[in-house]
Amino acid sequence: MTGGTTEAGAGPTRRERLRAGTLEEIKQAALGLIAEHGSANLRFTDIARSLGMTPPALYRYYADRDELLTALVADSYDSLSDALTATRDTVAPEDLDARFLAACTTYRSWAQQYPERFALIFGSPVPGYAAPEDGPTVVAARRAMEHMVELVTATAEFGRLGRPLVPDVTEATMLAWATVHGFVTLESYGHLAALDQPTRDRLFTAQAGLAARTAGLAPPET
Incomplete structure (x- = not known):
């Protein structure tokens, strides 16, 4: 075996591991800058400075800012999808009400835990950026949003839609x-700050119930 290659079934080479580590460092630095200054102000020069690199060195890893943003958006959708999947797997398949509430609660918790990721994919569009058609962001977004569709489908299969x-x-x-x-966005951007946490929690549970009735996942109130 020569340097830089791997046998079938072998793990990544040291060079590949180092490159993957640097790619992740760049993404984390970018997320930190987005959290501090917003996605519209993301610049390679600032990322390079925060990592002790020269701006031209970044181009060995990402062709331009748009390619980096695409990776960040796809990662963010994947993070949300992974959180929703983990929650789904903790609730019995037939407990549809609990599954829906758990999914809603996880969505809210994820937005609170990763505000920069939430803002990146659901906030104001980044000027000059357009996601590639049928690219990784579209695939990742579809995967994340399929969780809600699966809940409706499962409810129909149980004859309870x-x-x-x-x-x-x-x-x-x-x-x-x-x-x-809508609720999560208002909360994420501080528009519900006048309400204490228990009140926000009660309102969110009520909003989740309204959402369930909207989709036919729960009977209408009488």
């Missing part, structure tokens, strides 16, 4: 997610 507030089930699913997302 009620009448959604809009006739089309797919549209109802998106409306349910928008209902939860």
Whole structure:
């Protein structure tokens, strides 16, 4: 075996491990700058300075800012999807109400734990950036959003899907997610700061219940 190559089934080479580590360092530095200054102000020169690198050195890892942003957005969606998957696996498949509430709660907790990632994928668009069509960001976003669709599908399979507030089930699913997302966004950007934590928790649970009824996941209140 020559340097820089691996046998079938062998792990990555030292050079590959070092490159992967540097890629991750660059992404973490970028996320730190996004948290501090916002995604619109992300610049290679600032990333390089924070890592003790020269700006040209960054181009050995990312072709330009857009490629780095694409990697960050895809990573953020994957992070959200992984959190939702982990939560789903802790709740019995037939306990649909608990699964939906757990998914909503996880979405909220993830936004609180990773505010820079939440802002990157759900905040204001980055000027001049356009995600590649059918690229990694689209695939990752679809994977993350499929969790809500799976809940609706599972509810239908159990014969418990009620009448959604809009006739089309797919549209109802998106409306349910928008209902939860609206609360999480207000909270994430400090617009509910006047309310104490217990009050916000109660309101969020009520909002999640409203979202469930919107998609037909729970019977309408009488």
